Amino acid sequence: MFHLTHPSLNMRLLFTLLFGLLTVTLFAQEPSKSGIKPCGTPAGIDPWLKQYFARPETAVTERSSDTLYVGLQIHLLAKDNGSGRFSPERLLTAFCQLNADFAASGIRFFLKTTGI
Numbered sequence: 001m002f003h004l005t006h007p008s009l010n011m012r013l014l015f016t017l018l019f020g021l022l023t024v025t026l027f028a029q030e031p032s033k034s035g036i037k038p039c040g041t042p043a044g045i046d047p048w049l050k051q052y053f054a055r056p057e058t059a060v061t062e063r064s065s066d067t068l069y070v071g072l073q074i075h076l077l078a079k080d081n082g083s084g085r086f087s088p089e090r091l092l093t094a095f096c097q098l099n100a101d102f103a104a105s106g107i108r109f110f111l112k113t114t115g116i
Contacts, residue, residue, distance in 0.1 A: 071112030 051058070078085035098109055 065106065068107045070107060070109050072109055073112045 074091060076085050076088070076091065095109065095111070102109070
């Protein structure tokens with residue numbers, strides 16, 4: 001096993017590591033010449049979006065009348081002493097309101113269990 005005991009050796013190693021990490025960080029978002037922006041998105045506007053802006057009425061298509069079911073897993077968090085938690089009754093009331101708000105869109109939410 002290798003042990004670093006000399007202080008100047010430790011400092012040189014630390015400086016080298018920090019310099020290497022800083023160099024990698026500085027060039028991590030370096031834009032390339034292939035038309036990709038620094039955040040990884042392509043330059044310009046997507047052709048579909050251009051078409052939508054030109055004629056939004058053509059982008060809307062008929063939707064299936066089937067109901068879309070979306071499972072949600074809810075975690076009720078509290079302080080260490082158990083206070084400050086959303087009550088189960090309040091959660092179910094909010095859940096019912098969510099389903100009422102999306103009913104016209106054909107979307108229905110349900111509580112997804114973890115199998116525990």
